[in-house]
Amino acid sequence: MKRVAICAVAQHEIKGNIWCKRFQEMLMDILEELQGETGFTFGGETGVKNIITCSDDFFDARTISDNAVNDVVGAGNYRGEQKMAQEGLNGIGYAMAVILSGHDDVIYLAGHCKESLTASRNQIANMAYDPFYGRCLGLDYLNTAGLQARAYMEKSRITQEQLAKVVVRARQWASRNAYANEKTQLNLGDVMFSPVLCDPIRSLHAYPVSDGAVGMLLASEERAREFTDNPVWITGFGNCMDDYFMGRRDLASSSALKKAAHQAYQMAGIKKPQKSVNLVEAMDCYAYQQPLWLEGLGLCEEGKGGDFIDEQGPARYNVNLSGGMLAGRPLMIGGLYGVAEAVLQLQGRAHEHQAADANCAVVQSTTGGAGQFQTVAVLER
Amino acid sequence: MMTKDKRNAPAEELISIQVVNAIDCAFPTGSIMGKWFRGLKEKKFYATRCPSCGRTMTPPRGCCALCVVRSEEFVEVGPKGTVENYDIAYYASPDPLTGKVRSTPYAAVFVRMDGSDRDIFTHAIRDEDIPRLKRGVRVRPVWNEVRTGSIEDMLYFEIDA
């Protein structure tokens, strides 16, 4: 299979409420940064003709939310645009398909999400449940995570102290990442005794409300060097849907993530991820999810998430050196930020949070409650 | 699969649940639309001008969609303009923000503001002027006495004759 390159990435600084800018203005900054770096243009024989965006109608309170950004992503002047209406990492897989299909050879991909626009992101998540039963029960992504946390913590014997370690470490790394949202440093006690949000999830176990935008330029193997001397290759991609009904799922494990990871590793030709992977960006919306997703990715032994934390597993695999979701990323583009971070790491441009010698990164993201939909991409230098 | 006959038969267990879904939102204006609303408060129309193609955009946009370049230079357009097209509504749909339905007929006019060559601004026209609407007619804005920096600071256009 031919390879697809990510030539350049641009991230908007993440904040809890970027009230001074509309998301269109945030995307304008992203576009200019990317064009400055790569020199790409729109239209003509060699310019960008097709754009993939990522946003959500509920979060933007707008039908056809991509219409609001068509101007600023370059689609408004008779060009093609398609919206990835899931978490943005899926846009990476789809952009890869568009380029491999031969339909186009350069794609501009841009995503935005401002969680601060609405009074409550949990209210939006409640809308993801059926109106007859799930919604009436009050299900949302927080309380389904609570159910999952309890099931998983029991199975993998995870303690409050181990979860606190995950959060403290995330904040330490976030402090070195210029784009990260929440950089306040914590000690274990701060986390362990923070107010209970949804038992057993405590307030500091949950990712903070976040606004942000990400953009990137993707190109075919033939054209990548026009835009960069330092391409990062998407070598694997997979995603998978789990059951809607939580009663039919094993919440303490993630079969969807295992399948998604299997597809991605297989495409990338990775037989033993524990040997090959040396950087991970996992979408840990809640602290317990970091070890759970690492189990699903095959990097942590099943049911051993607690020991993994104690034995420096996250450090061994360079997990979330950006600070990850726990330091704050918007829900719809959490994985897209993960890609941006992984690309900078593989390019050796992560500055103060640069990993030593990373050449194979795995990015994971999830859409839906308790990780119902899972996505995995493998990026290599 | 159901047969056609069964499908058309009313069944007691078919229930439709009526709900109103509302989520509170706050929409920041950003600096570009912020300037526009401040202008309306002062009875002025601020457009942005594209540094590449030179067209104006009303209300102002921070990016020219045609050239895909930042456009943050403000120029004043109007206040009068020429009607290029119009929609007279006899069927009123609910305003998705408020659920309110307007009384009919009402009309929207698509206006080329003076000083604005390749751009159209849309607003309402005074109900009494609807019978005289046609392409090419000149219009001027009618302002709300109390202006707060919103699109409602301008009530509507009226025919300038």
Next chain:
Amino acid sequence: MTKKKNRNVGIIGIGMTEISSHKENQNQPEMINEAVRAAIADAGITLSDIDCVVHGNMELFEMIHQPDLWHMIGTGALGKPGFRITTGGTTGMTLVAAADNLVASGMYDVVMAIGFNKLQEAGSTTGGITNMADPLWYRHLQTGALTSTSANLSIEEFGEARARKAAMKHRIMMDKHASLNERAHRRFGLEYDQMEDLMKNSPPLIGELRLIHMCSQSDGACVMILASEKKAKKICKKPVWIRDHIAVHREETASNAYFPILSETSQRVAARKLFTRNGIDNPVEYFDVFEMYDPSAWWGIEWLRDFFLLEGDEAIKMVEEGDWDLDGKVPVNPSGGVTASNPISATAMLKPAEVALQMRGDAGRHQLKREVRHGLASGFGGVMWTELMILEKDLNW
């Protein structure tokens, strides 16, 4: 010039629900499931043969966030890869284009695309569409997709009597086609001698746009299964090939996009680019059928000119002379078109689906008499966006 696809892609299965405004007997996943089952049965495969599911609609109509998560009950996506890709009104065709890209890429062999809307659950479709406008200023001015701007310009160009007649003739022709299509939603049984009456007495919506001109509010789902050339030939006796597709978007501000006098329509730009890169010089000659997303009869007559790159009154003259009829030069919307049936996010998929059925000879009572070898299908959405797709019966272009 067009680039060769990585590999060819064929349509191997088509399923659609009946289109109606009364689907109280089904909830959303059940409605989708009906079309999924029909498509799988049509392809003669089982769910386990599907490698990837692509799902799309507009969230704020049914007010379900990320609806593929709930709908997996009916889509059969459990344990499978999938994508959710949306582009407003063009979503249905975007899903087919996306499935084409996904199969052509080599990443998936068999992809199922699902487009649907259950607009009765939306309350007001026009209100839902109005929701797309900028909340800071345009939302209290827009009236959904209802507009008379196009009619006003046609009347100015061709005169009141001629323009009104052409729009109404197009509308009645669509109804005659719909009457032959048992899946069409609105089938009024209109006759051409009702033209004068309808022009006067159909309730006015916006300016020259009357109720009879406008598409309906419908519920329905459409599913298409696409496969790689190798698989398609193995599985399917009559695969229909997707030759090429293009998406053309416009700027956000509807005021400008409603103005063909300011700039070209997306319909014309899409047609010109797509035909040029595929070496099609004379589209009227080339195509055996055109399924057009015509949300209103006024837009219908305007866009026929654009899609076939015609000038002046050429397209209207063809309306007058019946050239777009079932036995005309280019049959337009044998399905009855969008004024008859409009479950929005399925609508733009119903277009290539109908073309494919015509090519296979499986259209039913509205099957064209001529052999259908080259087909064109269009989608409409967003702010005057166009998606355009060429389908072929034979793999020989």
